[in-house]
Amino acid sequence: MLNRSVGYLFQNPDLQIFLPTVKEELSYSLRRVKGLSEEEIAKKVAECADLFELKLSHTPSTMSYPKRKALQAAVYYLLDRPFYILDELDTALTYHSALTMIRHLQRNGAGILIITHDQQFITRTGGRIYQIEEGRVSER
């Protein structure tokens, strides 16, 4: 049940990428949803690609790391989960890119849990901050 309501962005985006174009990658999950017409899928995919600044004709496996990461986030954005866990999203991304992705995922009111080692980054995201120090969890 948990995996139906939680989207987990793995550290490595390549774990989820397997189709030849961004368009196919984004529409893959939508095609398996009952009651969605081709037009609706195309509209959702195009909007999502615009939002995450992705080109539909690009080949995911040859895109840069930040773009692959954006594609991974876009896939989850389309799945419209109520809660997301972002595992070290800021790795190899600029603060701006990472924060933009978080804002996009929050657009539909989803809760976000961010796991990071970067204390500066986490202070910029807002919300509650918990830290693990010497095996103990405390609120900052």
Added chain:
Amino acid sequence: MTVNTYLSNTGWLYRFDPRAKIFFLVLLLGWVFLPVTLAGLGCMLLLILFTALSNPGPRFVLSTFTSILPMIIFMVLFAPFNVRSGTALITIHSFVLLTEEGALQVLRLAIRFISITYLATLLFATTPMPEILLALQWYRLPYKASLIITLAFTYIPFIADGFAQIEESHRLREAGAHLERKRIGKIRSLIPTLTSSLVLALRSIPTLALSLELRGYGRANKRTRYHDLSSYRRTFTDFLISGMIPVISFLVFKA
């Protein structure tokens, strides 16, 4: 990324010379196939399990056992059917389901299989990869061959680990009550996992090539090395123990 199969700890097996450890491993792997009594095989398995518990620890024992459990179950379920003759233990009407000889053979096979698995995994869990490489070279195994062996044992767990993560990530991506469920869905869902695994494997080629290059593969001039096995001071004693245990236990338990 899984970089090796070594599990850091401080047991006696960690202080055992890697060269003697390989010698010990080869002898014990041969020992389990010698004509010894079932009780002897059982004792050897207990000794191996005790060594595993007191060195890498209970978690290692449990995880190794869990990984081979499906094969053991398969073996236990089907192997008794190979032995049809002997004293019947379980019969259904006139059909003999299990014979005493069949049960004993399964037990012997299972003990051998578990012993071999623990012996091999113990070597890699208690010895760092560079030391296995040095020990293999000490046995005059060419550098390239030793390197391929150590890389294979590094790379296989990495791929296995990657495959499990990919499976999980695709399950997360597709899960949902609203999604279409078909009978062939399970088979079809393997395609994304296999494709991503292939992408991951292909992406790791440059890293693997770099790793080989850094270790001197393909260079005409031999690379120098800082690390050696001179820190192991009881090489002779370790070899003696490695030889004595299999020989004495064979004399005690021979059938």
